[in-house]
Amino acid sequence: MRSATSLDPLLSEGYRRCAELTREYGTTYFWGAILLPKPRRRHVYAVYALCRLADDIVDDPGTLAASxxxxxxxxxxxxxxxxxxxxxxxxxDDPVMAAVVDTVRRAEIDPECFDRFFGAMAMDLTTTSYETWDDLCGYMEGSAAVIGEMMLPVLEPTDPAARAPARALGLAFQLTNFLRDIDEDLDRGRVYLPQQDLRRFGADPAARRVTPQWRAFMRFEIERNRELYRVADTGISLLPPRSARCVGAARLLYSQILDRIERADYDVFSSRVRVPTWRKALTAGRIMVSRPPAGRTPKGTATDVTQDAR
Known part of the structure; x- marks a missing residue:
């Protein structure tokens, strides 16, 4: 990563706004990034801000109306x-975009990543459902896996093998979002669940009811989600300690959403499942002051605080 210099007022304002956007809409990213040195932390916020602004355009009320x-x-x-x-x-000349450009150039993020990202955002305007898991993964290639690729240079991995786990973590995060946000996505006319799987279990999200069939479907998808997290875990030890703590915290907090869905008996219709902000801050704080025991990877540090964070 290119070394940072003193920021001019426009960049300082842009990074401040990126941090505000992340704190308001992406609290898991915000509290995970707290564990990074400040220069790298603001790059996480800038990448998130760009993705958030694009996503907000696509999710504008009435987006799916033909007109x-x-x-x-x-x-x-x-x-x-x-x-x-x-x-x-x-x-x-725009502060937020100035910060994003500064981040992409300093962190040396491959601009091709953004082509895939914007392509996935455009898909949301014309595609409302996905027949198979592979079809859904085709969408998530640009909306999730590529986010892992964007973030990876900011984290300064010690081994190029970290790329595949970073992509898996992006997929895991988004699948968790899809399972949590089924009700909201239905309101937007979208179903980010493999239709093939729904038919296999006889589950109907449009009914918005928890049935034995719905529970079986959700158990299957949650296990698929946890397998993605397990793949992602293999890359944490390939990061420097502070980056490993950052990723470990975000991974821990996101995966707890799945635990909460299970405790709610797979009811994602009555209310939105959340990990409270205070719990995210507490988890980040505990990981920040912890030290990995001798002979263990940084991944163990995040795992050690799981019970405290629940």
Whole structure:
């Protein structure tokens, strides 16, 4: 990663706004990044902010109405074109975009990642369901796996083998979101669940009822989700200690959403399952002051606080 220099007022304001966006909408990312040195922490916030702003365009109320899809697509394309233009110029007059460009250049994030990301965002305007798990993974390639690739240079891995686990963690995070947000996504006319799996278990999310069939379906998807987390765990020891703590904290907090879904008897319709912000802050604090015992990887540090964080 390129060394940081003193930030000018525009960049300082941009990174401040990125941190605010992350704290408001991406609290797990916010509290996980607290464990990083400040220069790298703000890069996490900048990457999150770009993704959040694009996602907000796609999830604009009324997006899926036939009369608005073209307009939203134009807004997304203009946003993406503006980002690419600023990236080529190496600067932006907009504080948030200036921070994003600074992050991409300093962290040396591959610009191709953003092509895949914006492609996935555009898919949301025309695709409302996915037939198979492979089909869903095709969407998540650009909406989730690639986020792991964007974040990886910020974390400064010690081994290139960390790429595959980083991608798995991005997929795990998004699948957790999909399972938590089924009710909200239904309201937007979208179903981010493999239709093949729903038929296999006889589960119907549109009914918004917890039935034996629904429980069986959710158990299957949660186990699939936990396998992705297990793959992601193999990369934590390939990160420097503070990065390992950051990823360990975020992984721990996100995976606890699955625990809470189970404790709610797989009811994701009555209310949104959450890990309280105070618990996220407590987990980050405990991991920050902990030291891995001799002979153990940083992954163990995060695991040690699991019970305290629940």
């Amino acid at each position: 608005s899809v073209g307009e939203i697509a134009d807004r997304l394309e203009q946003f993406a074109a503006g980002f690419r233009r600023d990236l080529r110029a190496g600067r932006s």
